[in-house]
Amino acid sequence: MLSELLKPLRLTDTYYSKWLAGGDWGVAGQEDSHAVLHYMVRSECFITCADAEPIRLSEGDLALFPHGTAHTFSSAPGLTTTQLHQVLPARAAGSSHVVTVGDAHPDTEILCASLHFDSTTEPPLYRALPPVIVLRAHMLMDEPLLQRTLQSLPTEIIRTAPGARMVSLRAFEMVLVLSLRTAMERLAADSPALQALRHPGISRALTAMYASYATPWTVETLSREAGMSRSAFSQAFRDLVGEPPARHLMVRRLQEARRLLADLSVPLGEIHERVGYQSHVGYHLAFRKEFGITPGEFRTLRAG
Template sequence: MGDDVLTALLRPLWLIDIFHSVWEAGGSWGVKGEADSCAVVHHMVRGGCVIAFEDGSGPVELHEGDLAIFPHGTAHSFSAERGAPTTPLSALVPTVRPGESGLVRVGAPPYGTTMLCASLRYSPLAGPGLYGELPRIIVLRRPMLEREPLLMSTLAVLPSEIARTAPGARLVALRAFETVFVLSLRVALEQLTEESPALRALRHRGISKALMAMHGSYAEPWTVETLARRAGMSRSAFSQQFRELVGDTPMRHLTSRRLQEARRLLSETGVAQREIAERVGYRSQVGFHLAFRREFDVTPGAFRSDRGERAVRGEDSGGR
């Protein structure tokens, strides 16, 4: 089950480049990053730090040997202790070009904290699919990692490998971090489901089948009844379990998935609006128009026009 879901999670995700860095920190320090269209990896080689999010939710402490994955590049800060003043990441790393690496020092010596960081860049044409269901942070503690020989050995050789300038170093670094990323997701799906409703939904035998159907075949005329049959559950049990784990009703979730894909097609392709409506499962152009406006507070035509104007002005990065 885990392998099937993991394959579905990663199938549409095309990792194309990487920026990696070694961070050394000492004293009282803090760094505030911005949201980005990438997967972020933090591995605490030595020492520890505190992760905090902009919404004020509880902080997450990382200790020596821990690994944190941010599947969606969610904005967060990392610091020596809770409440420490933070410096914008852009001030410490003013230019982040894919394929590059660097050493970043923050705070004051002696530098007792060492962290290996990487930003894995998605292809801008890749839709999120089922991958969008992952939680904003996944933390693998050191004891858990020590039970994963391949993951531990890959992490162990990363510092020396990324320091090399041999032919193909950029590609090797990308694939090495990609291996860490994939193995981490596998461990999360196998061992962390009790800590995250999102992971529990992906691991649930029935709900995961329904989610894969919604994300892989969103244009099909699904109903609660047909999704429940796909999940191998009764209608009532399916609806209740889905809402508890996913946080939404099945049909509302399906609508959101369809409209996300419609927004991507409007933004990144020249496909006609009528065809887009059909591609994402709407049999009525009016129904699609109304649903899109309810979801994004703008009509499909106005959205496409605005994105086009922003692209001409150079304001649209094209990321998801």
């Protein structure tokens, strides 16, 4: 299921920075349109989202914000913070910075990254992931590939060897995928969306939706795929995924339609059938209702 979920999700670019901090310090980040991660290379810090309790990150811990949720990170909870744009006025994709903050000699090192991916490839279930996923150092010890990739990134991202930018991009992509896999295995109890990936019946139905979205699925046939009664399937799906099966399938199909619309070699008139709509009118109305523009207007915008 995780493979089908993440298959269309490919990073297009990253922005990364190394933070060196000492003494008292605090930075408030804005809502980001991309996934964000913080990896504690040395020492510790605290992250806070809105009114939630502060989360302490110790050396070797990783915090992933799948949706780029606004948050602060600081040497201690409750400190006065500086806005991120004042510390980093420009953050161009593909660039990197070394940032020094605090009122004392740096004793803390954090690797931060903004992971950019095309929003048209974002799987519907990805939107149901929690605002922040924290993987502790002891969890990463059981995931040697993830741990070693994280440990090598501070050195790799400052290299200027041929292909260094592409290597860093794919390394961060691997970190994203491996982090979600680890979270699914270790933190499912904390997130209904992660539970859905592990649920025997719901995961089978989700795999069917993602891999065979053009099939004329109904709630009845999906419940049979899940090996559950229709009522039990519908309730469990809504509880774990956060929306009815029919809507989730519709969004999956329209997501694929947006991907095909971005490919100018695909004839506009064929797309509705390729994503599972028998009627062009039904597809046109669903697309416009979901995204506020018609498929043709979307293609024109992408072409421009």
